[in-house]
Amino acid sequence: MPSPWLSFGLSALAVAGATAFAAVRGLAAYRSAKRLVRETAETVSGLERSAADIETRVAGGAARSDELARALARLRTSRAQLGVLLGALAEVRDSLGRVTAFVPRK
16 A cells, blocks of 8 residues: 555655646746847837837928928929020021011021
8 A cells, every 4th residue: 555655755746846846847847938128119119210200301391391292382383484495596587587488598
């Protein structure tokens, strides 16, 4: 008949093994959680830097948008002036064409 001390020893060994197993798994989980927090913090700080960079670019884009609007207004004015000048040049060519039609060419 087995001794009660043998049963007690095997039980103690099983409890010690289970405790060691739980401790190893718990330590691994703790390290994984710690690494996850660190990597998440790095990712969030990278996103914050990217957001700040985008904000700076958007602000610069708004300033350039105003500059572009002014340039487009100048372009419209210049094109209107060009249209008037081309119309005047066409009238002058028509007038000269009528006059030079009677001039003999060599």
